[in-house]
Amino acid sequence: MALNNDTVISRLNETFGGKILSTELSADFLNVEVAADALKEIAKFLRNDPEMSFIYLTDICGVHMPEQKDRELGVVYHLHNLVANYRLRVKTWLPVTNPEVDSVTDIWTGANWMERETYDFFGVIFTGHPNLKRILNVDHMEMFPLRKEFPLEDSSREDKDDRFFGR
Amino acid sequence: MEKPESQVDKREIKLAKMPPGMEGQGFFATTLDSVIGLARSNSMWPLPFATSCCGIEFMATMGANYDLARFGSERMSFSPRQADLLMVMGTIAKKMAPILRQVYEQMAEPKWVIAVGACATSGGIFDSYSVLQGIDRIIPVDVYVPGCAPRPEQILDGVMRIQDLVKNESLRRRNQPEYKQLLASYGIE
Numbered sequence: 628m629a630l631n632n633d634t635v636i637s638r639l640n641e642t643f644g645g646k647i648l649s650t651e652l653s654a655d656f657l658n659v660e661v662a663a664d665a666l667k668e669i670a671k672f673l674r675n676d677p678e679m680s681f682i683y684l685t686d687i688c689g690v691h692m693p694e695q696k697d698r699e700l701g702v703v704y705h706l707h708n709l710v711a712n713y714r715l716r717v718k719t720w721l722p723v724t725n726p727e728v729d730s731v732t733d734i735w736t737g738a739n740w741m742e743r744e745t746y747d748f749f750g751v752i753f754t755g756h757p758n759l760k761r762i763l764n765v766d767h768m769e770m771f772p773l774r775k776e777f778p779l780e781d782s783s784r785e786d787k788d789d790r791f792f793g794r
Numbered sequence: 795m796e797k798p799e800s801q802v803d804k805r806e807i808k809l810a811k812m813p814p815g816m817e818g819q820g821f822f823a824t825t826l827d828s829v830i831g832l833a834r835s836n837s838m839w840p841l842p843f844a845t846s847c848c849g850i851e852f853m854a855t856m857g858a859n860y861d862l863a864r865f866g867s868e869r870m871s872f873s874p875r876q877a878d879l880l881m882v883m884g885t886i887a888k889k890m891a892p893i894l895r896q897v898y899e900q901m902a903e904p905k906w907v908i909a910v911g912a913c914a915t916s917g918g919i920f921d922s923y924s925v926l927q928g929i930d931r932i933i934p935v936d937v938y939v940p941g942c943a944p945r946p947e948q949i950l951d952g953v954m955r956i957q958d959l960v961k962n963e964s965l966r967r968r969n970q971p972e973y974k975q976l977l978a979s980y981g982i983e
């Protein structure tokens with residue numbers, strides 16, 4: 628049951644039309660950018676359609692691109708069809724002012740902790756997630772540390788001399 | 795070939811040095827402090843709190859080549875209630891900090907703490923939002939061992955510095971105002 632890029636692109640385009648914003652290849656690896664409001668439907672299709680059958684969600688991760696106006700925060704879903712051994716990346720971009728996207732936890736149960744992690748580091752709100760709270764960082768943290776406006780360094784250090792760090 | 799017992803040179807066996815005192819026929823008198831210090835320092839029960847790479851060096855320290863057991867620390871205690879020496883080896887994430895502090899609080903007096911490696915001492919290379927910048931921000935530390943990671947010899951040296959402390963400090967350390975003040979500064983009762 629071979630699956631290839633052309634099949635996936637044409638199936639997605641015929642089923643979702645305008646919701647598929649762009650497709651591109653990076654290193655033979657198909658990336659599909661989709662509209663955030665259709666993400667859940669597309670995920671359901673990719674998971675349940677007998678031909679697609681992306682039954683395995685490898686990872687969810689976040690991206691922050693502050694220079695992209697109104698599409699600063701990206702959420703990337705890495706999918707794997709284990710039978711055809713075919714992988715696919717689905718991306719969606721959200722405005723940083725209202726970073727909301729539907730949770731896919733009821734499609735892939737494994738998305739639970741991955742979405743919590745993406746929330747923890749980027750502040751993406753996954754609506755419909757059963758327990759959206761921090762997972763890796765301390766509970767009382769007030770920032771989303773991988774967003775670029777927040778400092779990576781620990782702010783409580785007083786002993787660092789800027790001259791030795793080229794600043 | 796092992797020598798028969800009669801030929802073993804007594805000087806080859808290293809015994810703990812006797813504390814200063816009065817010696818006579820069939821008796822030896824010294825202060826209680828130094829006897830207890832001697833006993834304590836040569837039978838430390840460490841609690842290894844090993845969270846990352848430095849912990850691997852500690853495993854070598856425990857192994858037969860470096861053999862921490864030579865210094866009386868044969869028995870690792872994984873229960874804080876029975877440990878004398880908390881050995882913190884590795885990066886302590888901020889999320890781990892309350893756990894480390896709880897382990898320290900559960901240890902019974904007298905207790906000592908050794909911070910092994912750059913991470914436990916100061917956060918090391920991880921000047922980051924997620925890493926505690928030195929365990930002395932949450933618990934008092936007696937000896938710091940520098941290095942990333944320190945060699946087993948250095949860890950042994952750190953343990954021997956702790957032994958010096960144990961041998962020489964007052965038995966009533968926990969009643970001293972300085973000690974109480976130190977603990978109070980960390981908010982520990």
Ligand code: SF4
Nearest residue numbers: 847911912913942943
């Ligand atoms: S000091 Fe170096 S070796 Fe030790 S835990 Fe930190 S990074 Fe690892």
